[in-house]
Amino acid sequence: xxxxxxxxxxxxxxxxxxxxxxxxxxxxxxxxxxxxxxxxxxxxxxxxxxxxxxxxxxxxxxxxxxxxxxxxxxxxxxxxxxxxxxxxxxxxxxxxxxxxxxxxxxxxxxxxxxxxxxxxxxxxxxxxxxxxxxxxxxxxxxxxxxxxxxxxxxxxxxxxxxxxxxxxxxxxxxxxxxxxxxxxxxxxxxxxxxxxxxxxxxxxxxxxxxxxxxxxxxxxxxxxxxxxxxxxxxxxxxxxxxxxxxxxxxxxxxxxxxxxxxxxxxxxxxxxxxxxxxxxxxxxxxxxxxxxxxxxxxxxxxxxxxxxxxxxxxxx
Amino acid sequence: xxxxxxxxxxxxxxxxxxxxxxxxxxxxxxxxxxxxxxxxxxxxxxxxxxxxxxxxxxxxxxxxxxxxxxxxxxxxxxxxxxxxxxxxxxxxxxxxxxxxxxxxxxxxxxxxxxxxxxxxxxxxxxxxxxxxxxxxxxxxxxxxxxxxxxxxxxxxxxxxxxxxxxxxxxxxxxxxxxxxxxxxxxxxxxxxxxxxxxxxxxxxxxxxxxxxxxxxxxxxxxxxxxxxxxxxxxxxxxxxxxxxxxxxxxxxxxxxxxxxxxxxxxxxxxxxxxxxxxxxxxxxxxxxxxxxxxxxxxxxxxxxxxxxxxxxxxxxxxxxxxxxxxxxxxxxxxxxxxxxxxxxxxxxxxxxxxxxxxxxxxxxxxxxxxxxxxxxxxxxxxxxxxxxxxxxxxxxxxxxxxxxxxxxxxxxxxxxxxxxxxxxxxxxxxxxxxxxxxxxxxxxxxxxxxxxxxxxxxxxxxxxxxxxxxxxxxxxxxxxxxxxxxxxxxxxxxxxxxxxxxxxxxxxxxxxxxxxxxxxxxxxxxxxxxxxxxxxxxxxxxxxxxxx
Numbered sequence: 001x002x003x004x005x006x007x008x009x010x011x012x013x014x015x016x017x018x019x020x021x022x023x024x025x026x027x028x029x030x031x032x033x034x035x036x037x038x039x040x041x042x043x044x045x046x047x048x049x050x051x052x053x054x055x056x057x058x059x060x061x062x063x064x065x066x067x068x069x070x071x072x073x074x075x076x077x078x079x080x081x082x083x084x085x086x087x088x089x090x091x092x093x094x095x096x097x098x099x100x101x102x103x104x105x106x107x108x109x110x111x112x113x114x115x116x117x118x119x120x121x122x123x124x125x126x127x128x129x130x131x132x133x134x135x136x137x138x139x140x141x142x143x144x145x146x147x148x149x150x151x152x153x154x155x156x157x158x159x160x161x162x163x164x165x166x167x168x169x170x171x172x173x174x175x176x177x178x179x180x181x182x183x184x185x186x187x188x189x190x191x192x193x194x195x196x197x198x199x200x201x202x203x204x205x206x207x208x209x210x211x212x213x214x215x216x217x218x219x220x221x222x223x224x225x226x227x228x229x230x231x232x233x234x235x236x237x238x239x240x241x242x243x244x245x246x247x248x249x250x251x252x253x254x255x256x257x258x259x260x261x262x263x264x265x266x267x268x269x270x271x272x273x274x275x276x277x278x279x280x281x282x283x284x285x286x287x288x289x290x291x292x293x294x295x296x297x298x299x300x301x302x303x304x305x306x307x308x309x310x311x312x313x314x315x316x
Numbered sequence: 317x318x319x320x321x322x323x324x325x326x327x328x329x330x331x332x333x334x335x336x337x338x339x340x341x342x343x344x345x346x347x348x349x350x351x352x353x354x355x356x357x358x359x360x361x362x363x364x365x366x367x368x369x370x371x372x373x374x375x376x377x378x379x380x381x382x383x384x385x386x387x388x389x390x391x392x393x394x395x396x397x398x399x400x401x402x403x404x405x406x407x408x409x410x411x412x413x414x415x416x417x418x419x420x421x422x423x424x425x426x427x428x429x430x431x432x433x434x435x436x437x438x439x440x441x442x443x444x445x446x447x448x449x450x451x452x453x454x455x456x457x458x459x460x461x462x463x464x465x466x467x468x469x470x471x472x473x474x475x476x477x478x479x480x481x482x483x484x485x486x487x488x489x490x491x492x493x494x495x496x497x498x499x500x501x502x503x504x505x506x507x508x509x510x511x512x513x514x515x516x517x518x519x520x521x522x523x524x525x526x527x528x529x530x531x532x533x534x535x536x537x538x539x540x541x542x543x544x545x546x547x548x549x550x551x552x553x554x555x556x557x558x559x560x561x562x563x564x565x566x567x568x569x570x571x572x573x574x575x576x577x578x579x580x581x582x583x584x585x586x587x588x589x590x591x592x593x594x595x596x597x598x599x600x601x602x603x604x605x606x607x608x609x610x611x612x613x614x615x616x617x618x619x620x621x622x623x624x625x626x627x628x629x630x631x632x633x634x635x636x637x638x639x640x641x642x643x644x645x646x647x648x649x650x651x652x653x654x655x656x657x658x659x660x661x662x663x664x665x666x667x668x669x670x671x672x673x674x675x676x677x678x679x680x681x682x683x684x685x686x687x688x689x690x691x692x693x694x695x696x697x698x699x700x701x702x703x704x705x706x707x708x709x710x711x712x713x714x715x716x717x718x719x720x721x722x723x724x725x726x727x728x729x730x731x732x733x734x735x736x737x738x739x740x741x742x743x744x745x746x747x748x749x750x751x752x753x754x755x756x757x758x759x760x761x762x763x764x765x766x767x768x769x770x771x772x773x774x775x776x777x778x779x780x781x782x783x784x785x786x787x788x789x790x791x792x793x794x795x796x797x798x799x800x801x802x803x804x805x806x807x808x809x810x811x812x813x814x815x816x817x818x819x820x821x822x823x824x825x826x827x828x829x830x831x832x833x834x835x836x837x838x839x840x841x842x843x844x845x846x847x848x849x850x851x852x853x854x855x856x857x858x859x860x861x862x863x864x
Contacts, residue, residue: 031745050526051454082372083551084530090551149581157588164589165582170554170574171362264578266553274370274552277714279744 001307008303012296019292020072024065027281027288034081034279055081068285077286082278087286090271095253095290097167098260098267102252105187109194114241116195117202121210122229132199139196148189148262155185165264186263190256194248201244205237212236238309246302253294360860362572363842366587367596368580370552375534376513377448380456382763383600387575388513389852390557391540395422396509399850401625401676401766404505407565407853408436408541412509417498417801419482424489427564430516432539438485443517445493447525449473449480454529459772459779460507463495463798469777498801506767510849514541543568543856552577559856569841569859580604583834584611593836597844598851599626599763603832605660605717611834620833621663622846625674625764627828628718630725631783634822636756637707643821645695646757648688649732655721656827664829669814670762670770672828674847677768679811682818693732706735710755712746718759721826725757750782758782759826766849768810769798774817785822 035051052058056067071078077087120132156164162185163169168178209215210233218228253268260269268287275283306313371384376392379385395409404412410423428436445464448455451472458471466481468474482494495504519539523531533539537546543565544557555575559568576592584607586592595601603611612619630650632643656664668685671678696703707729711722719740726736741749749755762773762780771794772778776786790813797809817823835843842858845851 031741031748034744050452054526079530083535084373085535085551093551152582152585157585160589164585164591165578166553166576166591170364170556170576170591171572261579262582264553264576264582266550270552277742278372 004307005304008300015296016292020069020289023285023288024068027284028061034281078282080280080283082280087283090283091286091290094266094268094271097265099252101186101265101267104183105190106194106248108187109191110198113195113198114202117199118206118229120203121206124207136196136199139192144189144193144259145262148259151185151189167266186259186265190259198244201240205240206233209233209237239306242302242305242309246298249298250291250294254291361570363570363858364574364576364592365594365596366576366578366583366592367601369600370577373534374537375529377455377457378529382598386600387555390544390573390855391537391542391546392513393542394510394513396505397853398506398510399853400847401674402502404509408514412505414501417501419492419494420504422491425564426489428541429562429564430539430541431545431560434518436514436541437488438491440514440517441491442483442485444515445483446479450525453525457511460511463499465494465496497799500801500803500806502803503767506765544573563856566856568856587611587617587834588614590616590836593839594843595834597831597833598848605663608832617834617836620846621830622833623665623672623674624828624831624848625672625766626762627672628761628826630824630826631758631760632822633753633756633783635753635784639699640820641695641699642701645692647685647821647824649692650725650728651687652826653687655724659717659720660829664827666827667825669817669825675766677807677810679814682814689732703733706737707756709736709738709757710749711738711740711759712743713740714743722759753784768806783822787820790816
């Protein structure tokens with residue numbers, strides 16, 4: 001098992017390096033110069049040159065890349081071009097809200113999806129199944145921005161049940177219950193999408209397994225239906241589910257860009273959009289890198305869980 | 317045995333799931349109950365204003381963006397404020413006076429104090445001016461002080477000089493400075509009086525000018541002189557302020573102030589929910605036109621729609637569209653009325669040139685360029701326009717109405733037989749394309765000053781003269797306007813200029829959209845001013861109605 005994990009990690013290193021190269025060069029291909037954004041139009045050419053020099057933008061792009069990589073190895077992601085704050089502190093201050101929002105949404109999404117998916121597969125073509133698949137289609141196909149604006153309209157402006165956005169009441173006490181109230185709408189929107197997606201996989205994977213001979217054998221042995229479904233069938237249906245979880249986990253870091261925008265959630269998604277529109281290359285590269293690492297980590301975890309769920313995978 | 321173990325295991329999980337669901341739903345219900353009271357009405361010791369653009373910086377001498385300038389004005393004071401066009405009122409300075417239009421005297425309010433208790437003195441003012449003029453300092457207000465003697469046209473000290481000549485501390489609260497030539501006092505009052513922010517010398521004197529923009533102080537200014545003190549900035553979410561209780565113009569009536577940053581479509585819902593009490597207007601908190609009806613219908617707010625100085629334009633590249641007759645023909649082909657009535661739903665005005673109806677310098681006798689596609693087509697034929705030539709129309713994203721107006725313009729031009737290729741870019745790309753002249757027609761908006769000088773746009777070396785417009789007559793009149801200190805005589809000069817620009821047509825003003833100002837009914841004093849620069853005048857008086 002240890003060897004298996006080490007092999008996976010070693011494969012990840014060149015991938016990260018590749019990501020940094022692509023990340024850096026694609027971002028620098030964009031037209032427009034960050035200095036134009038931050039220096040006043042009335043600045044003299046000397047000032048612009050000075051500014052470019054200060055940001056290291058007067059160097060050839062290859063040199064810029066290696067300089068950036070060198071700093072990166074020392075744990076320094078550079079300074080934000082726009083606010084001049086260290087990128088590391090910008091990212092750390094935004095990653096908490098995103099992980100909180102996404103973590104809760106993922107957990108609630110799965111808590112809804114997995115039982116519903118199993119029931120839906122067990123009672124295929126019943127009204128429960130139709131209702132569940134209907135909900136699933138709704139969750140997958142309704143865009144988050146639309147659902148977000150919809151619930152804001154209904155529950156924050158028509159009926160004043162919840163706040164329209166943000167993470168806490170400005171000028172309020174900043175208590176836990178305040179945070180909780182602010183979480184409800186965005187979590188509802190996000191977990192609907194996550195659950196909608198997950199239900200489909202759980203259902204189809206369970207349907208696949210439920211038809212297998214060994215389940216009939218289990219039933220013939222006189223096992224209770226509950227055990228058959230939740231132990232024998234579910235475990236065998238886990239591989240596709242783990243894959244979907246593996247794809248979902250990077251969202252913990254990458255955030256939900258659209259939902260964070262709609263609900264003004266001060267997370268990484270919002271930071272990403274702002275950095276793009278203000279040509280804040282250094283911040284953007286930092287976020288991309290963190291997101292890439294999150295994807296690789298999630299892949300690694302997925303591989304490990306595959307091996308746990310299905311021991312055959314370990315020996316291949 | 318094995319099986320029974322699994323059964324109890326499965327049951328345990330089920331039980332756990334059930335209880336957690338139950339707990340969660342109870343939590344939800346109680347939360348709903350408590351939230352309705354805390355969120356519908358706002359906390360009355362807090363005013364929250366909604367704005368769309370996050371500030372780029374808090375550096376008061378380097379904020380080029382309106383959001384950054386506005387966010388700074390809660391904690392820093394300028395010498396004067398402008399509450400109505402050319403109506404100046406005292407702030408940090410009791411007065412800015414001159415007897416010869418060339419030597420100016422700033423008299424500081426003797427009670428003004430920094431938040432650390434030290435007085436704001438003439439030394440601070442001299443320090444700030446010299447800091448702005450230092451070639452190593454990054455600043456956005458260099459051109460504002462470029463009229464001062466001894467400075468380059470960008471407001472910098474030439475190499476070899478260390479400080480601005482004739483900038484003198486007379487006593488602790490009096491500073492005098494001299495301009496190169498006599499200047500309209502209103503120009504000095506607006507561009508220096510209401511734009512230059514004095515910095516605390518005792519805090520910043522040891523920071524090298526080149527490091528100032530990146531300094532800790534500029535990210536969280538801890539010693540300031542305005543009505544509110546900086547508390548924190550949660551990036552892209554909100555800026556938090558608290559009252560400066562020893563403010564020299566009176567203790568602020570509301571202890572906490574927030575600028576909340578959000579997407580423009582959220583402004584309406586936040587106003588309705590009461591989580592913001594007002595919008596910032598002024599180009600940084602504009603309610604989208606499509607929300608006007610909704611917002612006007614809200615029962616908890618009052619709304620005012622007011623014209624503004626800012627306006628949207630279409631620039632002609634005079635190097636690629638050389639013939640002024642062609643440019644005039646294009647101008648006549650564009651149905652500006654349709655833009656105002658359809659896209660702005662009537663909430664805007666059509667003007668020619670750089671002055672809107674708010675400006676005292678608009679020549680109202682000048683006839684408006686009429687929409688006349690038939691004549692426009694004839695003019696193009698007469699001018700020998702090549703109808704096979706494709707015109708590049710470059711449109712920035714970000715302002716939805718402007719983007720849609722690009723489509724109308726393209727259609728109008730196609731209607732008279734002109735081939736148009738419309739492309740959209742983000743703002744940094746637009747700036748680059750503008751400077752490089754990579755466009756035939758370019759849509760761009762300007763915030764504008766009340767002072768009539770337009771050198772930045774129409775001057776041959778103007779930083780926004782992407783049109784590469786160069787008419788010697790216009791250039792010399794612009795210079796004459798700057799050098800003339802008598803407002804009445806200046807008006808005559810700018811009237812002449814408006815006539816020239818109408819004929820040369822280097823840039824077509826498309827429209828000036830009205831701004832909607834929204835304030836919650838519970839607010840007694842406060843909210844954006846119908847004349848945007850006046851908004852910052854009396855933050856310390858902003859308050860809720862008593863009992864709310």
